[in-house]
Amino acid sequence: MTEAMLFYPMALVAIGGALGMIASRNPVHGAMYLVLSFFGIASVYVLLAAELIAALQIIVYAGAIMVLFVFVIMLLNLNEDDLERPRLTPGTIFGGAAALAFWMISFMVFSDLPDQTMPTELPEGFGQVASVGRLIFGPFIVPFESTSILLLVAMVGAIVVAKPRI
C-alpha cells in the first residue's frame, strides 16, 4: 500500500526533474533540476530496500558531483551569448525521435513481461551498510581495489588536463 503511494509520486519527481534539465536553457537551472531528479531517484532506491545506495546517491551524486558541476559552471563564467538558442535542425528532430523510439520499444517489452511482484520477505539486513560492506570487501574485493586506482588515475588526469602549464 505505502510502496505504491510513494513510488508513483517519486517516479514523477524523477522524470519531471530530468525533463526540466533538458528544457532549461541556463546550465545552472539544468543542474538544479537534475539535483531534484536525483532526490526522486534516491527515494525510489529506498523503496527498493537499498538504503546504503540511496544515501550514497544523495552524498555523492546530489552532493559532490552536482557541486562540482555548479562550481565549473561558475568558473567558466558564461554570458548570454554562450547559451544555446533553441532551434529545430534535422539532427535535433532525429535525436528526439530516436530517444522517444527507445522509450516506446522498451515500454512495449516491459508491458509484455509477466506481472512479477516483488518478494515481500527479504534476508536480514538486506541493503544495509554491514551486509553490503561484507559483500564489497569479500567477493568484490578486486573490483573495489581497482576502483581506488581508477579514482587516483582520474584525479591525476583531471589535474593534468585542467592545468594551463605543467
Add this chain to the structure above:
Amino acid sequence: MGSVPLAHYLALGSALFAVGFAALLVRRNALVVFMGVELMLNAANMTFLAFSRAHQTMSGQAAAFFVIAVAAAEAAVGLAIMIALVRNRNTLNVDEVDTLKY
C-alpha cells in the same frame, strides 16, 4: 494499489535513460550533454537495484556502488576537459568541437 511490480521499476529506469539519451542528442551545450550521461548512469543503477530486490541477492547493489564510483571519476575528468575546452577554444558548443587535432 499495493506493491509495485518489477516492470514498473524497469519502466522508470528506461524512461530516465530515454530522457538522458534525448539530452545527449538534442542539446548542444557540452555541460547539459554531460548531465544527460549522468542521468543515463542513474537509469542503469535503477535497473541493477530493481533486479537485485526481485532476486533477493545483493550483487546488484555492489554493482550500483561501482557505477557511482566510476561516475565520480568520469565527472572529474569530463569537467576538466570542459575547462580546457573553454580555455583553448572559448566555446562549449559540441558542434564547434569536431576536429581531433587543433
